[in-house]
Amino acid sequence: MTHQIVFILVRPQMGENIGAAARAMMNFGIGNLRLVAPRDGWPSEAAQTMSAGAFERMAVVQVYDTLKAALADCNMAYATTARPRDINKPVLSPRDAVNQTITAPSSGITRTAFVFGPERTGLENDEIACCHAIVTAPVSPDFPSLNLAQCAGLIAYEIASGGAELKTDKETATDPPAPLMDFENLFTRLERMLDEGAFFQSDDLRPVMVRNLRAMLLRGAWSTQEIRTFHGVMTALARLYENKN
Amino acid sequence: MTHQIVFILVRPQMGENIGAAARAMMNFGIGNLRLVAPRDGWPSEAAQTMSAGAFERMAVVQVYDTLKAALADCNMAYATTARPRDINKPVLSPRDAVNQTITAPSSGITRTAFVFGPERTGLENDEIACCHAIVTAPVSPDFPSLNLAQCAGLIAYEIASGGAELKTDKETATDPPAPLMDFENLFTRLERMLDEGAFFQSDDLRPVMVRNLRAMLLRGAWSTQEIRTFHGVMTALARLYENKN
Numbered sequence: 001m002t003h004q005i006v007f008i009l010v011r012p013q014m015g016e017n018i019g020a021a022a023r024a025m026m027n028f029g030i031g032n033l034r035l036v037a038p039r040d041g042w043p044s045e046a047a048q049t050m051s052a053g054a055f056e057r058m059a060v061v062q063v064y065d066t067l068k069a070a071l072a073d074c075n076m077a078y079a080t081t082a083r084p085r086d087i088n089k090p091v092l093s094p095r096d097a098v099n100q101t102i103t104a105p106s107s108g109i110t111r112t113a114f115v116f117g118p119e120r121t122g123l124e125n126d127e128i129a130c131c132h133a134i135v136t137a138p139v140s141p142d143f144p145s146l147n148l149a150q151c152a153g154l155i156a157y158e159i160a161s162g163g164a165e166l167k168t169d170k171e172t173a174t175d176p177p178a179p180l181m182d183f184e185n186l187f188t189r190l191e192r193m194l195d196e197g198a199f200f201q202s203d204d205l206r207p208v209m210v211r212n213l214r215a216m217l218l219r220g221a222w223s224t225q226e227i228r229t230f231h232g233v234m235t236a237l238a239r240l241y242e243n244k245n
Numbered sequence: 246m247t248h249q250i251v252f253i254l255v256r257p258q259m260g261e262n263i264g265a266a267a268r269a270m271m272n273f274g275i276g277n278l279r280l281v282a283p284r285d286g287w288p289s290e291a292a293q294t295m296s297a298g299a300f301e302r303m304a305v306v307q308v309y310d311t312l313k314a315a316l317a318d319c320n321m322a323y324a325t326t327a328r329p330r331d332i333n334k335p336v337l338s339p340r341d342a343v344n345q346t347i348t349a350p351s352s353g354i355t356r357t358a359f360v361f362g363p364e365r366t367g368l369e370n371d372e373i374a375c376c377h378a379i380v381t382a383p384v385s386p387d388f389p390s391l392n393l394a395q396c397a398g399l400i401a402y403e404i405a406s407g408g409a410e411l412k413t414d415k416e417t418a419t420d421p422p423a424p425l426m427d428f429e430n431l432f433t434r435l436e437r438m439l440d441e442g443a444f445f446q447s448d449d450l451r452p453v454m455v456r457n458l459r460a461m462l463l464r465g466a467w468s469t470q471e472i473r474t475f476h477g478v479m480t481a482l483a484r485l486y487e488n489k490n
Contacts, residue, residue, distance in 0.1 A: 024395050029385040057388055095406060138405040140274040143302055150269050153395045154402045160383040161340060175333070190478075197481030213474060220465035226333070229458060233435075236444030237482035 003105040003112065005159065006032040007152055008070050010127060011118040013039045017148045019050030021116070022061075024153030026054040028160035034062045034070045034113075067115065067127050074113040076104055079131035080151055081122050082144045090133040097135045098158040114155050119148050175223035182227045187214050190234060197238075248350040248357065250404065251277040252397055253315050255372060256363040258284045262393045264295030266361070267306075269398030271299040273405035279307045279315045279358075312360065312372050317426035319358040321349060321466075324376035325396055326368050327389045331453075333460045335378040342380045343403040353421025359400050364393050374456045375425065377463060420468030427472050432459050435479060442483075 007025055012018050012035065022033055035042055042063050048055065055061065064070040071077055078097050079089075092100070101112050115131055117123035128134065137154060139146060146154075191210060200206040222230065252270055257263050257280065267278055280287055287308050293300065300306065309315040316322055323342050324334075337345070346357050360376055362368035373379065382399060384391060436455060445451040467475065 020392065020395075023392060026388040027382075027384045027391050027395070052390060052392075054388065093406070094402075137272075137402065139272045140405070143271040143299065145297060146272050147265065147268060147297075147394075147398075149392075150265075150272070150395065150398045153392075154399055157339075157382065157399045157402075160385075161338065193485060194478065194481050197484045199477060199481035209474075212471075213478070216465055216467055216471045216474065219467075220461055222461055222464075223333075226457075226461045229454075229461065232444060233439065233458070234482055236439050236442030237479055238485040239442045240438060240483040 003110055004032060005030060005101065006034055006074065006111060006113050007155070008034045008036060008067065008113050008115045009038070009148070009152075010036045010067050010070075010115060010123060011039060012116075012148065013119045015040050015044030015046030015048075016050045017119060018044060019047035019052075019054070020147075020149030021152040022047070022051045022054040022058060024149050025156050026057050027153070028156035030156045030159065031058045033058060034064060036064050036067050036070050038063065039118075067130055071113055071115075071130055074111045076101070076109045076112040077115055077131040078113070078133050078135045079115045079117075079123055079128040080135045080137075080155065081117060081128060082136060082139055082146060087125060087128055087134070089128070089131070092133055092135050094135055094137055094155055094158045097133065098155070098161075100133075101159065102162065114152075116148060116152055175225060177221035178224040178227050182224055183214075183218060183222075186227050186230060187217070189231070190217075193234060193238060248355055249277060250275060250346065251279055251319065251356060251358050252400070253279045253281060253312065253358050253360045254283070254393070254397075255281045255312050255315075255360060255368060256284060257361075257393065258364045260285050260289030260291030260293075261295045262364060263289060264292035264297075264299070265392075265394030266397040267292065267296045267299040267303065269394050270401050271302050272398070273401035275401045275404065276303045278303060279309060281309050281312050281315050283308065284363075312375055313425070313429055316358055316360075316375055317429070318424050319356045320422040320424050321346075321354045321357040322360055322376035322425060323358070323378050323380045324360045324362075324368055324373040325380045325382075325400065326362060326373060327381060327384055327391065332370060332373055332379070333457055334373070334376070334464070337378055337380050339380055339382055339400055339403045342378065343400070343407050346404065347407045355421065359397075361393060361397055370456060371452075374459050374463075375429075377422075377466065420470060422466040423469040423472050427469055428459075428463060428467075431472050431475060432462070434476070435462075438479060438483060 007030060009018060009021060018038065025033060104112055137146060194200060200209055252275060254263060254266060270278060349357055382391060439445065445454055
């Protein structure tokens with residue numbers, strides 16, 4: 001069974017915000033946008049400009065007269081609002097809503113809607129009543145008014161992030177750390193050079209200084225290539241006075 | 246010990262984007278913004294208009310000439326970029342970076358920076374090299390270019406979603422990483438010595454070698470004491486042939 005996620009902007013005022021929302025949606029792979037009674041009409045040049053090309057990658061934007069019409073073929077709907085008002089509905093964080101959404105197909109849900117209200121006023125109570133649950137971002141009580149595209153973007157981001165299921169692929173651009181034998185050889189050479197260069201202030205202090213030095217150099221978990229680089233650094237530094245004198 | 250999170254916008258082009266970023270930051274309680282060489286100057290009327298009043302709730306916005314100056318008093322820095330390029334640094338999701346950030350005070354970190362590049366071009370490699378790790382949002386490969394304010398907003402959202410308020414932990418097992426200014430001074434001295442010691446094989450290779458070297462040395466997140474130790478190592482190595490000859 002396929003599961004489609006659609007974003008519905010209800011009575012959006014500015015084309016710019018529609019375009020910015022579309023861009024943020026496509027950044028995170030959400031390609032289905034529905035508009036309910038956009039104030040300045042549709043299509044919109046301002047939306048096009050702000051979208052950075054998102055509409056060319058999206059399914060056709062569908063326009064409806066009412067939220068009920070836009071929700072007709074959806075079997076799960078979340079109302080995004082910063083202010084849960086006097087309405088008896090579950091209130092979820094974006095992450096919890098997305099967790100539900102991800103497991104929705106196992107409940108037979110085929111199309112989930114996230115519903116966003118107009119810029120200034122937000123969703124009306126009747127519109128919130130059309131939805132199964134309320135989604136509220138963890139905004140600061142002192143400054144709660146999220147930009148429309150920001151709100152759409154963070155829901156899309158949560159969907160792309162897989163909700164609470166932390167991605168386990170700890171992908172890093174770094175090479176794996178070198179075998180410890182390589183570190184041992186590096187340390188041995190460095191300590192010999194430091195002995196010659198009178199680095200250790202006394203024989204008593206030497207063991208603890210060696211230990212601290214090894215700890216700090218090991219901490220970077222250098223790769224084999226990086227250890228080679230550090231050998232080169234040591235050689236170059238040692239060459240300094242040779243060149244000079 | 247208190248832990249402060251700052252957002253740094255590097256060479257932002259449009260005041261509108263600075264304002265939108267500030268609004269999104271304040272929505273999620275992040276009140277410290279630094280600007281590096283904003284193209285259209287500062288203060289900016291366009292920023293004010295787009296901020297929806299965020300600046301009145303923020304600490305004073307600090308303006309710097311260079312990223313290095315803006316990072317000087319930070320002891321942890323994350324570079325946000327969609328495209329991890331040929332740079333040896335850990336690449337984290339926003340969530341993993343924020344998880345690290347939330348536990349940062351237990352490592353003695355007092356000021357963490359999230360660094361955002363200019364709208365079109367993103368951060369330059371030399372700027373990424375100033376940071377400990379890269380943060381990449383899970384964007385769609387087909388449409389990866391996040392709006393600046395969206396990017397700032399989702400990091401701020403993750404911080405707010407991290408649940409617990411920032412921990413203020415007095416006990417630290419290891420010394421905190423040194424401020425980046427100390428690393429900068431170390432790198433500058435080391436590179437001057439390596440130039441004298443004919444370490445760099447050619448002028449063409451020098452920039453990438455410098456970058457890789459900085460990345461591997463920064464990775465250990467050395468303390469102020471450890472940086473002092475490494476200065477001593479450099480001095481001792483450079484003394485080697487002086488003693489011999």
